[in-house]
Amino acid sequence: ALLDRIAATQNLQDLESVRVSLLGKSGEITAKLKSLGSMDPDTRASEAPKIHALREQVTDALTTRKAALENAELERRLAGERVDLSLPAPQALQGTVHPVSQVMDELAEVFADLGFSVAEGPEIETQWYNFTALNMPEDHPARAMQDTFYLEPRDGEAEPRVLRTHTSPVQIRTMEKTPPPLRLIAPGRVYRSDSDATHTPMFHQIEGLVIDKNITLGHLKWTLETFLRAFFERDDIAIRMRPSYFPFTEPSAEVDVGYSVDKGRRVVGGQEGWMEVLGSGMVHPRVIANCGLDPDEWQGFAFGTGVDRLAMLKYGMDDLRAFFDGDIRWLKHYGFRA
Numbered sequence: 001a002l003l004d005r006i007a008a009t010q011n012l013q014d015l016e017s018v019r020v021s022l023l024g025k026s027g028e029i030t031a032k033l034k035s036l037g038s039m040d041p042d043t044r045a046s047e048a049p050k051i052h053a054l055r056e057q058v059t060d061a062l063t064t065r066k067a068a069l070e071n072a073e074l075e076r077r078l079a080g081e082r083v084d085l086s087l088p089a090p091q092a093l094q095g096t097v098h099p100v101s102q103v104m105d106e107l108a109e110v111f112a113d114l115g116f117s118v119a120e121g122p123e124i125e126t127q128w129y130n131f132t133a134l135n136m137p138e139d140h141p142a143r144a145m146q147d148t149f150y151l152e153p154r155d156g157e158a159e160p161r162v163l164r165t166h167t168s169p170v171q172i173r174t175m176e177k178t179p180p181p182l183r184l185i186a187p188g189r190v191y192r193s194d195s196d197a198t199h200t201p202m203f204h205q206i207e208g209l210v211i212d213k214n215i216t217l218g219h220l221k222w223t224l225e226t227f228l229r230a231f232f233e234r235d236d237i238a239i240r241m242r243p244s245y246f247p248f249t250e251p252s253a254e255v256d257v258g259y260s261v262d263k264g265r266r267v268v269g270g271q272e273g274w275m276e277v278l279g280s281g282m283v284h285p286r287v288i289a290n291c292g293l294d295p296d297e298w299q300g301f302a303f304g305t306g307v308d309r310l311a312m313l314k315y316g317m318d319d320l321r322a323f324f325d326g327d328i329r330w331l332k333h334y335g336f337r338a
């Protein structure tokens with residue numbers, strides 16, 4: 001009958017009160033155990049094993065019932081909490097390709113068609129690679145042309161390292177380790193302490209370098225024209241080369257691209273005006289020699305341009321700082337599908 005009471009319980013609370021009524025301080029079985037003390041020895045000898053056996057049976061029955069009730073409770077909850085697959089799913093935000101990455105890819109594609117490979121270099125540079133090897137010896141005034149971030153000097157370091165101010169050090173690194181002929185581009189991040197609507201302290205450049213025999217300014221002009229036409233996807237692109245100065249090229253030229261005005265916006269193509277898009281020139285013989293090559297045997301041209309600038313021109317963006325704000329509305333507006 002005791003066991004029936006246990007089996008009849010319908011939930012964990014009922015079971016607990018049955019347990020207390022049997023095994024608790026004033027429970028029925030507890031009382032039987034206590035009564036053993038007042039029995040005469042013969043009765044006790046015969047009763048004790050029965051009472052102990054009963055207690056064991058009850059304890060087992062309680063444990064079994066408890067497990068069964070817990071299991072039933074779990075089943076009930078699982079049935080109640082079933083996932084409703086017919087509910088509409090919350091809208092997941094989908095990532096897009098950042099305009100800078102997109103434009104880097106477009107540039108790499110255009111140059112790949114011209115037989116250029118892609119080279120890379122570190123963003124933390126020694127002054128040798130960022131300046132000296134590029135024909136900007138110490139206290140050369142050209143070092144002041146670029147607002148440089150200097151790193152804290154490390155122990156035993158002769159000159160502090162810098163955040164590279166341009167992608168031109170990749171020219172040196174590649175010429176040092178790869179025998180010419182060379183045809184490469186080097187896209188990447190560069191740093192200058194400068195910030196306004198058209199300058200951010202970190203921005204992106206793409207460097208171009210060709211080293212071969214009998215390379216002339218004509219090759220440079222053709223390459224730039226071909227690249228700009230392919231990148232801006234217009235055949236009517238005109239370029240203009242203006243004499244300029246870079247320590248690592250001689251002669252040097254700044255390159256302007258013709259634009260026209262469409263609904264108040266400057267659009268590349270046509271010839272209503274000119275705007276500057278890149279720096280270029282014939283690699284200085286001293287730079288070639290600094291890389292261990294014979295400048296009488298090898299010549300070449302180089303150019304460098306701002307990727308962010310090219311993106312702004314191609315896609316009509318007006319504030320460079322927006323590129324790096326991470327504003328999701330801007331990213332959505334200009335975001336490119338993966």
Ligand code: PHE
Pocket residue numbers: 165166167168207246249279280281302303304305
């Ligand atoms: N490194 C130059 C700059 O950042 C650009 C450049 C590259 C000019 C290669 C000439 C040749 O302004």
